[in-house]
Amino acid sequence: MKESDVRKMAVEGTFEGKPLHGKVEETHISWVILTRKDAFKIKKPVKLSFLDFSTLQYRRQKCEREVELNSRFSKIYLSVVPIRLVNGSWQIGGDGGELIDYAVHMKRMALSKKMDNLLNAGRVKREAMKALAHEVARFHLNAEIITRPFDFTVARNTFNDIHQLLDFVIEKLGHQFSEIIEQSIVWSDQFLKSHAVRIQQRIDHGFIRDVHGDLHSRNIFLYRKPVLFDCIEFNDPMRQIDVLYEIAFLCMDLEAYDQKNLSRYFLTEYKKKFQCFECKEDESLFIYYKCLRANVRAKVNVMSATQADTNEELLYHIEESKKYLLLMTEYMTEISTD
Secondary structure (H helix, E strand, O other): OOHHHHHHHHHHOEEOOEEOOOEEEEOOOEEEEEOOOEEEEEEOOOEEOOEEOOOHHHHHHHHHHHHHHHOOOOOOEEEEEEEEEEOOEEEEOOOOOEEEEEEEEEEOOOHHHEHHHHHHOOOOOHHHHHHHHHHHHHHHHHOOEOOOOOOHHHHHHHHHHHHHHHHHHHHHOOHHHHHHHHHHHHHHHHHHHHHHHHHHHHHHOOOEEEOOOOOOHHHEEOOOOOEEOOOOOOOHHHHEEEHHHHHHHHHHHHHHOOOHHHHHHHHHHHHHHOOOOOOHHHHHHHHHHHHHHHHHHHHHHHHHHHOOOOHHHHHHHHHHHHHHHHHHHHHHHHHHOO
16 A cells, blocks of 8 residues: 555545544554544555565564454454455455455554653653553563573674664764764673673573563553553564563663653562562663663664654754763663673
């Protein structure tokens, strides 16, 4: 499908014989049609280094996988539905006409309960963090344990591939930020070499699990019982990670919102349910993982800046990139003085 088809379907299409009258939200790999009660997620026909949605068969498989995986912790995922063109009109679900694509059908949730919106409004309370910490810990405790040897090269490249964006960073962000990238790569290489034995021990002790993989505030609704959604379905290794790396993303995200107290409180409550810190070295690993998560967010924003359509969008992603790169320096300092 094309973006124009999705936008036309949102306005003119039907679901179960009723008009959608929806609006479209977009990510770099999907479109989501939001109606009053429903959400329909459509995967873009793209092939990237870490995913392949290039064929109708692949997109259907990944839609089914998304429902299966997210149903481990969420009741908002309902089914996979076909998208059809019937007598020139767009239709989600049903029979007849030409099969065009597939969508993940979900319950529509209130955007006012989305955690990033609540953080922006300064309305996230400790009680919500406690409930979220216990929910995440419960999920982690029951998640499948994954056993595979530590791959130093993969770990090294995951951090260091931000280097490919160095020219743009020099041009748009300045040498201060390019130096952060260069220094962090040296730092990361040294850290991974020094802690490789402990990383393997954690694998042996069962801390690598099939978890969410993308646990941050934009993928959480803070109802009385928190709702997690949108885990990584398209790349198993990105989802099968150390639980420390998983919660490091959420804690880093909170700290990027200047909510260090909430980050500490979440971690304290999580550890009451799942004691995943076995020794002092694990505390350094956790800080490293926060740095790695900030690295990835910086990289995503730099890449988004290179593709910006407007100057406003460009400036936004440049400022976000700077924020995460500066956060990386804080984490590096914490470990060096640990």
